[in-house]
Amino acid sequence: MSGCIAIIPARGGSKRIPRKNIRLFHGQPMIAYSIRAALDSGLFDRVVVSTDDAEIAAVARECGAEIPFVRPDDLSDDYATSMSVVQHAIRALQEQGAQMEFTCCIYATAPFVRPSFLAEGLARLQANPNASYAFSVTRFPFPVQRGIRINRMGRVEALQPEYRFTRSQDLEEAYHDAAQFYWGRTEAWAKDDLLFSELSIPIVLPRYLVQDIDTVEDWKCAELIYTAIAARDNLP
Template sequence: MNIAIIPARGGSKRIPRKNIKDFCGKPMLAYPIDAALNSGVIDKVVVSTDDDEIAAIARQYGAEVPFIRSSTLADDYTGTSAVVRDAITQLQALGWPLNYCACLYATTPLLTANVIRDSLQQLEQSGADYVFTAARFSFPIQRALVMTDSGGVAPFDPASIGKRSQDLTPAYHDAGQLYWAKANSWLDNSKSIFGANSRMLVLPDHLVQDIDTPGDWQRAELLYNMLQQENA
């Protein structure tokens, strides 16, 4: 069985209740649930939450909530991997025969069913421990600048500041959307999402947007509406 696990705690601070806040007509959480269910490669979508309202909305849009997450795993410091490991352990205890498990973030309205399919295919074909979505930095990180204590400017990497962009190694960042692995890889602490045996599915910039601030939310809505118009 292939599943998607969506961590969605109730205690978001920067944008209160952002996991179920209305985004272009639907609760934010509905978007990754829909993408997973429409991907054709996920048998069940599980939402891991500590919040009864979030659980109800998850079920409304087709996800399952077989357990309520412990409050000890719903604070500001618990990492995603710990939440996914907890979910896998609980589901296995319920007798679920888990194979591939995707972690999808709750605030990913730009995530598509195609990306879910393509990233699983990449995992199956590559033999990697993990496959995750990523994006390329639009500006060479080697030419970053820092502000000095006196308010002046200094290069972050003095050896690279004068080099041409095309002579610098491209750099990428986690898109904060999706992470695929086998269930036993998630449970193996020696395997890292960002390790040597992981692979990236690199997405175009217009499919990637972190949503941590009201400004991020507005940009995500603009991108989502633009993509809807193009698809129409």
């Protein structure tokens, strides 16, 4: 078995930002950025979008992706996981005769995903045969040990009071999922190997290239970041 396939999940039922996968972001459908990064990387034999939505499918095709199957309704609601969507896509493609050693899930709302980091993820995974996945992470901008909660009285409590007086430079640096891409050995996806575990290799991204886009506020932050990067790099 050989080859690499990109799978971009893009359901039609986004509620907090309606139609966000194809909503225009700096003049392009949001999903276009993920498709273009996958195509420009030259890493993939096929770039596939998994969707239940005809309009998303049409936009994805215009951007250069394939839609070789329709995602079933039971994997298109608010409770469907990325793992189950990727597993379904792998099965559907294998039933059509596809063979791939590596499968990369790229989120449809990742306008800052870069071909260079996709390439690093694949190279690191190939160089580590005991690893199942390689995925994007970034550093927390503030020590997580200093996190606080607002209690029922509307007052502040330390989540980890034992670190209240520890110098920030003495605290362990923490990372979080950057929600851009997830390389995996196809057999690891199929076996349901844990993603957030010692089986995974972190691909560390700079914080300025990371922005979750789940709310309108997130979208506005992403637009501001993209505007700054575009001005610096003379992007359209």
